[in-house]
Amino acid sequence: MLHFSRLKATTVLFTTFLFCAFAIPNFFPEKTVQSWPKWAQRHLVLGLDLQGGSHILLEVDTNAVRKEKVESLRDDVRRVVRENRLGSPGAATIRGTTVEFRVREGVDAQVALTKLRELSQPLGGILSATGQRTVDVVEAGNGIVRLTPTEPAIVERIRQSVEQSIQIVEKRVNELGTVEPSIQRQGVDRILVQVPGLQDPSRLKELLGKTAKLAFRLVDQTVPIDQALNGNVPAESDLLKSTKAENNQPYLIEKRVVVSGEDLTDAQPGFDQRTTEPIVSFRFNNNGARRFAQITQENVGKPFAIVLDNEVISAPVIREPILGGSGQISGNFTVQAANDLAILLRAGALPAPLTIIEERTVGPGLGQDSIEKGKLASYVGSAMVIIFMFLTYGLFGLFANIAVAINVAMIFGVLSLLNATLTLPGIAGIVLTVGIAVDSNVLIYERIREEVRAGRSPIMAIDAGFTRALATILDSNITTFIAAAVLFFIGTGPVRGFAVTLGIGIITTVFTAFTLTSLIVAMWVRWWRPKTVPI
Amino acid sequence: MRLLRIVPDDTKFDFMRFRRISFPMSALLSIIAVVLYFSHGLNFGIDFVGGTLMEVQSKSGPADLSKMRETVSGLGLGEVQLQQFGAPTDVLLRVAQQPGGEGAQQVAVAKVRQALGDTVEYRRVEVVGPRVSTELLAYGTIGLVVAIIGIQIYLWFRFEWQFALGAMIANVHDIVLTIGFMSIAQIDFDLTSIAALLTILGYSLNDTVVIYDRIRENLRRYKRLSMADLLNSSVNSTLSRSIITHVTVTLALLALLLFGGHAIHSFTATMMFGVVLVGTYTSIFIAAPILIYLGVGLGREPRKEEG
Numbered sequence: 001m002l003h004f005s006r007l008k009a010t011t012v013l014f015t016t017f018l019f020c021a022f023a024i025p026n027f028f029p030e031k032t033v034q035s036w037p038k039w040a041q042r043h044l045v046l047g048l049d050l051q052g053g054s055h056i057l058l059e060v061d062t063n064a065v066r067k068e069k070v071e072s073l074r075d076d077v078r079r080v081v082r083e084n085r086l087g088s089p090g091a092a093t094i095r096g097t098t099v100e101f102r103v104r105e106g107v108d109a110q111v112a113l114t115k116l117r118e119l120s121q122p123l124g125g126i127l128s129a130t131g132q133r134t135v136d137v138v139e140a141g142n143g144i145v146r147l148t149p150t151e152p153a154i155v156e157r158i159r160q161s162v163e164q165s166i167q168i169v170e171k172r173v174n175e176l177g178t179v180e181p182s183i184q185r186q187g188v189d190r191i192l193v194q195v196p197g198l199q200d201p202s203r204l205k206e207l208l209g210k211t212a213k214l215a216f217r218l219v220d221q222t223v224p225i226d227q228a229l230n231g232n233v234p235a236e237s238d239l240l241k242s243t244k245a246e247n248n249q250p251y252l253i254e255k256r257v258v259v260s261g262e263d264l265t266d267a268q269p270g271f272d273q274r275t276t277e278p279i280v281s282f283r284f285n286n287n288g289a290r291r292f293a294q295i296t297q298e299n300v301g302k303p304f305a306i307v308l309d310n311e312v313i314s315a316p317v318i319r320e321p322i323l324g325g326s327g328q329i330s331g332n333f334t335v336q337a338a339n340d341l342a343i344l345l346r347a348g349a350l351p352a353p354l355t356i357i358e359e360r361t362v363g364p365g366l367g368q369d370s371i372e373k374g375k376l377a378s379y380v381g382s383a384m385v386i387i388f389m390f391l392t393y394g395l396f397g398l399f400a401n402i403a404v405a406i407n408v409a410m411i412f413g414v415l416s417l418l419n420a421t422l423t424l425p426g427i428a429g430i431v432l433t434v435g436i437a438v439d440s441n442v443l444i445y446e447r448i449r450e451e452v453r454a455g456r457s458p459i460m461a462i463d464a465g466f467t468r469a470l471a472t473i474l475d476s477n478i479t480t481f482i483a484a485a486v487l488f489f490i491g492t493g494p495v496r497g498f499a500v501t502l503g504i505g506i507i508t509t510v511f512t513a514f515t516l517t518s519l520i521v522a523m524w525v526r527w528w529r530p531k532t533v534p535i
Numbered sequence: 536m537r538l539l540r541i542v543p544d545d546t547k548f549d550f551m552r553f554r555r556i557s558f559p560m561s562a563l564l565s566i567i568a569v570v571l572y573f574s575h576g577l578n579f580g581i582d583f584v585g586g587t588l589m590e591v592q593s594k595s596g597p598a599d600l601s602k603m604r605e606t607v608s609g610l611g612l613g614e615v616q617l618q619q620f621g622a623p624t625d626v627l628l629r630v631a632q633q634p635g636g637e638g639a640q641q642v643a644v645a646k647v648r649q650a651l652g653d654t655v656e657y658r659r660v661e662v663v664g665p666r667v668s669t670e671l672l673a674y675g676t677i678g679l680v681v682a683i684i685g686i687q688i689y690l691w692f693r694f695e696w697q698f699a700l701g702a703m704i705a706n707v708h709d710i711v712l713t714i715g716f717m718s719i720a721q722i723d724f725d726l727t728s729i730a731a732l733l734t735i736l737g738y739s740l741n742d743t744v745v746i747y748d749r750i751r752e753n754l755r756r757y758k759r760l761s762m763a764d765l766l767n768s769s770v771n772s773t774l775s776r777s778i779i780t781h782v783t784v785t786l787a788l789l790a791l792l793l794f795g796g797h798a799i800h801s802f803t804a805t806m807m808f809g810v811v812l813v814g815t816y817t818s819i820f821i822a823a824p825i826l827i828y829l830g831v832g833l834g835r836e837p838r839k840e841e842g
Contacts, residue, residue, distance in 0.1 A: 049798070057667065059637075200657070202648070205641065355637045357664040359644075366590065366658035366798075373796035381790030385783050391539045392779060425727060428791050428799050432806075435787030436738070439780040443745065446776040453544060468752075475693060476744040480737030482685045487733050490678035495726045502734065535538065 002463050002522040012515040016406060019508075022413035043416045047423035049494050050371050052364035053196035057357050058169070058208060060189045064352040065161050066097065069149050073135065074099045076119050077147060086112045103143040113139055116147060123152055158189060161351040166191055169354070171347035172207045191354070201361050203340070211309050211353050212344040214261030216292065219303040219315055220252045228252045243311040244332065251312045253305050258295045263288025267345035269338040272330060278338035281328040282345060289325030297321040306331075308341075360493065374427035381431045382408075389438055393445055396535045399524070400441035403517045407437050410508040411501065420504075423497030433505030436480075440513035443476075444469040445535050458533045459525060466518050473513050481506045541782070542775040550770045550819055551763040551827070557820035561708055568715025575718045580725030581661060583675070585632035585668035587644055590620060590659035591651065597623040603651070610646045621797045625658070637664040675729040679710070682733055686740060697829040698747050702740060705822035709739045713809040722801045731802050735809030738784070742777060742818035749773050750823070754832055762832045766823050777815060785811050 004012075025033045025043040033041055048055050077099050078089035087104035094100075103112040120135035134153040138146050166183060169191055173181045181195045198204060220237040229250070233239055239250045267282045284292055295304070296318050305315040306329050314331040333341070385404070389397040411430060415422065448465030456464060484506065487499035524530075581588050593599075600617055603626060607615045613631050620627040630647065633639040640662050648657070663671075683706055690699040713735055717724055749769040757765060788811065791803040826832075 059666070201660075202645070209641075355664075356641055356662075357637050358667040359641075359660065359662040361657070361660040363656060363658045365592070365656060370796060370798055373794060373798075377790045377794040377796075380794055381787040384786040384790060388783060388786060392541070394538050424796075424798050425730065425802065428795060428802065431787050431791055431795075432734070432784070435784040436741075436780075438783050439741075439776075442776050442779045442783070446773075446779070449544070449775075450772060472745055472748040475748055476741040478689060479686050479740035479744055480734075482689060483682050483733040483737035486678050486682040486685065487730055490674040491726060491730065495730045498727075498730050 002459065002466070002518065002525055004519055004522050009519055012519050016410065016512075016516055019413040019417075020406065020409040022417045023409055023415075026412060026416060042419055044412065045419060045421045046367075046371075047421045047426065047494060047497050048194060048196060048360070048367075049362050049423050050367050050374075051196050052199065052362050052367035053194065054198040054201040054204065055358075055360040055493060056193045056195075056201060056205065056208070057186070057359070058165075058191045058193065058354040059357045060158070060162050060165050060191070061353045061355060062158050062161075062189050065158050066154055068352070069154055069157055070094055070097055070099060073119070073147060073149055077101055077116065080115055080119060084112075084115050086115065097148060099147045101145050101147070103145065105143070109139060109143050109145075112143075113137065113145060116145055119147065123150070123156065162189055162191070164351045165354060168347050168350050169193060169208060172343060173204065175343040175347070176204060176207075190357075197364065198361070199363055201359065203336075205356060205359070207340060207343060208354055209356065210344055211350045212261070212347070213309055213349040214264070214345060215257045215307045216259045216295075217257055217305050217307055218254045218295070218299060219305050220254045221302065223252065225249070225252055238310075240305075240307060240310055240312050243308065243313050251305060251315055253307060253312065253315075258304070259284065259288045259292050261345060261349055263291075264345055267342045269335070269342040270328070272328070275330075277330055278333040278335045279328045279330045280333070280338050280342045280345065281326065283326040286325075289323075292325070292327075293321060293323045296323075308344075313341075370424045374424055378427060378431050378434075382434050385434055385438060389441070393441075393535050395524075396441075396445055396521075399517065399520045400438050400445075402520065403441060403512050404434055404437050406516060407505075407508050407512045408434060410512070411504050414504045414508065415501065418500075420500050421497055422501070423494040425494045426497035426501040429498045429501030429505060433502065433509065437505065437509040437512070440469075440473045440477075440509055441517060443473055444513070444517065448533060449535060452533050458530050461533060462521060462525065466521075470514060473510060477506050477510050542778050546771045546774055547767075548771060548774075549767055551767050551824050553820055554824035554827075557816075557824070561817075561821055564715070565708060565711045568711045568718070571715045571718040575721075577714070577718055577724040578721045580723040580728075581629070581632075581663045581668065582725035583668055583672040585640070585663050585665045587628075587630040587640060587647070587663075588659070588661040589628040589630075589644075589647065589657065591626050591628065591655040592622075592658055593624045593626070593655055595654065598626045598655075600626065603628075606650050607647060610643075610650055612643050612646065626655075632665060632668075637666065640664050671726060675726065678729060679732060679736075682736060683707075686736070690740075690744070694747060694751060695831070697826060697831045698751075701822050701825045701829055701831075702743050702747070704825060705743055705817045706736060706740065708821055709735055709809060709813050709817055712813050713805060716808045717805060720804070722805060727799070727802045728805060731805040731809065734806060735814060738810045739814035739817055742780075742814055743822040745776065746770060746773050746818055746823050750826065750831075762827055765832070766826065770819055770823050774819075777819065781811060781815050 022042065025041060033043060071094065074092055074094055077092040081087055081092060081101065082089045086107050087102065092099055092101040103109050117137050120133045120137055123130060123132040123134055132150060132152045134150060136148045136150055140146050162185060166185055170183050173183060173193060173195065178195050178198055181193065184192045186192045193208070195204060220234060223232055223234055228239055233252070236256070237252050237254050240253050241250050263284050265283050265285045267280055270279055270281050271277065272279050300318050300321060303315045303317045306313045313329060386401045389400050391397070393400060408430065411433065444465055447469040448461050451461035451464045481503060484499050484503035488496060488503060491499055600619065604617050607617070607628065612633065616629040618627045619625070628647065630643050633643045644660065644662055683703065687699050687703050690702050710732055713732060717728065722728070746769060749772060750766060753765050753769050760768070788803055788807050791799065792807060795803060
């Protein structure tokens, strides 16, 4: 155990030094580090509990996706029915997750079935080899046909929705102008948004909570609003609320969408030149511009509505045809509201609503406090352990202390190498590691004491002490490592940070016990040729 | 320099005789812990039952708790707990989970923020919805079980099954007692508590494994020794190490407890109880002597006669 070839000693020292060196970038300001080569830039990331910021977990409303899938299938069925004169399009109705349609008498049910089967595509395109299709089409007798979107097709649609949602969330969050926001998919239908330094997430939540489906629709004037309120709503119109809470008079709006938000190419906040009121100005793409021009030409003098998520922002009267493909929305906005609406319109609509299911925000004050307390606890804890070890083992205690100091440096090195996140429980994990890392030295030294008492010569005692203790060190650390690994998989945020430092601490502890500690002792033995062991 | 010897060389305590006291005592304490768990219950944090936790700091001197309570209780949010937290300016608010799903929690936070307005600084706001809290509770429980099983499997590979079983009994004993402690001290039971429990598990076992390692070694070496003597000698020869290591861990934990701040206070308090008080005791007075009953070394007797 005490024999180190020159090669082995060099390797041990070099590896140790290398891992410690990875911690170096943490001691320089961010700006300096950025000018270094890429491989040297890896450093610790402070967790949101230390630097302050918001952690928001969103869930995509998969039920909305399912519902939408069935609704669009119904619309497809109606189209096929209309085109092929298979019956009245209105006869296609939704029952739970299925679209049901009764074929008109006199139409061959087999012909209808064949036509409707065309709605079912191979899943994943024509070249897909899975043999799965997008829709199940069955004849239920009596001329009734049932069409159900298949589960794989729905799952695929959910997957796409989540992907799209992530992109849109990214655009919206980036508009906030915060430093290094992180947006990650979590599980099947969740999105984790982490924004460091964000103190009040209200605005972020506001931005994320809106689906932002924009539509330009005409106001239905065929029925007076009073009658509509009494239940006389035409089939092709909706009663919609105003976005403004103080305006409790609803609007009667045609269901047909003239131009939708998808046809917008740009939206910017600004001020109306005459009234100086905050507005959002927008531009359509060619398609949108053409349709908007046509509709405004045909409906001069009539009101149209700008509808966001089924609420009416405003319903101005068309004074003249709008041919230029651009326009402005005014709705008694505050500057902030106009700004937010512009962000939402630029980022586009979410394919399905998002729900906030978890939020954790730490203010910068608390974060700073935690850093300072963590530091103080680390210094005091380390100092006490170091003094105690020196009092107990003297020179060998000093060796142990060197090993522990290097151990901590290596923990920081490995954490930096992994770009790991340091949290307050993570700091606790490091302090705890200091307390426990010396255990490996204690095990070795106690074993040496025993061997000395058993009458062995110093060198024999040291050698035997190391050899016997190392097996125990390995065994006893693996149990804690299993616990840390489990914690890593079940924990989130700060707790995961604890698992990471604890786990890495165990690995570096075992590494230093096997290599560095014995190397130090071996060098001491070689240089001093001790007659007794001073422990 | 004269070195510190906390434990004198060659101690010969008869630890095995203590089992007649320690076993009934542990059984009794475990029963008390279970009774406490069912009568007092655990103070589940929002991680596991959902709801809102806010740490606010008054901007104008010490916080007026009663006035704040008045402000918040008028919001119709059901039970709202207010509690001084560290400095006199700091207050911890806990709003119970609101009925009406995920969105209702967000509405509640917005209401509280509006009511307290700019009079306070929001140092920490945590909102956990019903879905996430149910999952976290499930993950926490599964995590504990998986950890115990994983460690048992490892021990079973490394030692004989009797050792694994002995360690398992000691494990469960530690966890039960620590949960009893958390119940009586009404410590917030949340994800960090699970972290504390898992760490306690790891370290208590660390200790047990050191003693077991020695027992195994001695089983091979001293074939004539009676089992009780062998266990005694193993515990005694590792006693110095046990004590010294516990002093260093205690020192580290003490620093965290005194200077680490409130955010990890319950975490370190739990760990202090579990690692320092229960863990050490268990390894020496439960995990080692229980091996006698589990039949370790039964096959040794015939060999002794041969020799």
